[in-house]
Amino acid sequence: MTTTEAKSPVTIRCVFCDKLNRVDMTRAASRPTCGECGKPMLLDRPVKVAQDDFDKTVLGAGVPVLVDFYADWCGPCRMVAPFVDEIAQKNVGRMLVAKVDTDRAPDVAMRYGIRSIPTLIVFQNGAELERSVGFEPERVKALVQRVAG
Numbered sequence: 492m493t494t495t496e497a498k499s500p501v502t503i504r505c506v507f508c509d510k511l512n513r514v515d516m517t518r519a520a521s522r523p524t525c526g527e528c529g530k531p532m533l534l535d536r537p538v539k540v541a542q543d544d545f546d547k548t549v550l551g552a553g554v555p556v557l558v559d560f561y562a563d564w565c566g567p568c569r570m571v572a573p574f575v576d577e578i579a580q581k582n583v584g585r586m587l588v589a590k591v592d593t594d595r596a597p598d599v600a601m602r603y604g605i606r607s608i609p610t611l612i613v614f615q616n617g618a619e620l621e622r623s624v625g626f627e628p629e630r631v632k633a634l635v636q637r638v639a640g
């Protein structure tokens with residue numbers, strides 16, 4: 492993406508060509524593009540994170556990450572989804588919002604002891620900071636405010 496030292500680097504997959512890109516979140520406003528296909532990197536919405544990408548994308552992020560652990564069949568998860576979309580939209584450049592499909596990432600779900608979905612976990616510097624189980628919008632908003640300011 493850029494040859495200068497990135498202040499808030501994140502590694503995310505291009506939704507168009509699937510190539511992993513390193514993006515500097517502090518430069519999100521300048522609309523970074525994929526180094527492979529040249530299409531825009533979509534930073535104003537949650538990024539889907541697969542099991543293989545989790546460590547690199549979530550734990551390796553240079554910004555706080557809110558991860559929505561969900562499953563397609565889960566009704567309450569659909570209630571949380573628009574709320575999570577809104578957090579992504581409002582915090583472009585300050586925070587990464589990721590979605591993990593627990594059916595497709597059972598190892599990650601087990602590692603973090605996800606017993607009930609939706610579970611939202613905020614990660615900072617590669618470690619879990621705090622989690623919210625179920626639909627607790629006020630609590631999650633306050634937490635996001637605290638880490639993303």
Ligand SMILES: [Zn+2]
Nearest residue numbers: 505508525528
């Ligand atoms: Zn691409």
